[in-house]
Amino acid sequence: DADVTQTPRNRITKTGKRIMLECSQTKGHDRMYWYRQDPGLGLRLIYYSFDVKDINKGEISDGYSVSRQAQAKFSLSLESAIPNQTALYFCATSEAPGLAEQYFGPGTRLTVT
């Protein structure tokens, strides 16, 4: 079984709809992250969490919110989806700050029409 899982893997939704992307991990890591990837723009950090009680905004948090329900679960919500939020979304975890490898989930391809 994969260490970091994301659901759904693909989603098409309409402008204005609320959508939640979910991430679960079995690695026992405290640190979790949400990124989006767009062609030509690389990976951009949306939100990150260093433990259940810690939530931090990343580079592009506007229009998104997150919830850290447990050490193993970190959800990303789009309260009112818009077309420029169409992207590939990745969840990642890491064991320790800065020096450590980040482990990515398989990604969620979101299309907002």
Place this chain on the structure above:
Amino acid sequence: RKEVEQDPGPFNVPEGATVAFNCTYSNSASQSFFWYRQDCRKEPKLLMSVYSSGNEDGRFTAQLNRASQYISLLIRDSKLSDSATYLCVVNGGGGADGLTFGKGTHLIIQP
């Protein structure tokens, strides 16, 4: 200000050839460096960390030049399966834990 810069490519290289690409970083205080590999529409995965003394893993060699603030990745005897996008990652910029991802270099190995 671009903190981590990579040539986006694509680099088109015949199978069996040697290919190298660089990544430059702007923060001289950066302490750790990585190369990640990303296949099309898949998640990034760590390829190798880059140590001050340089390091080698099979056909792959990574080197760090602190004076000029760049890291390099050399792939020898390239295989078709090496076709991917290679992301340079540097600690010491923005982002969580100070990790900054480059936009990637696209490599295509041709038969």
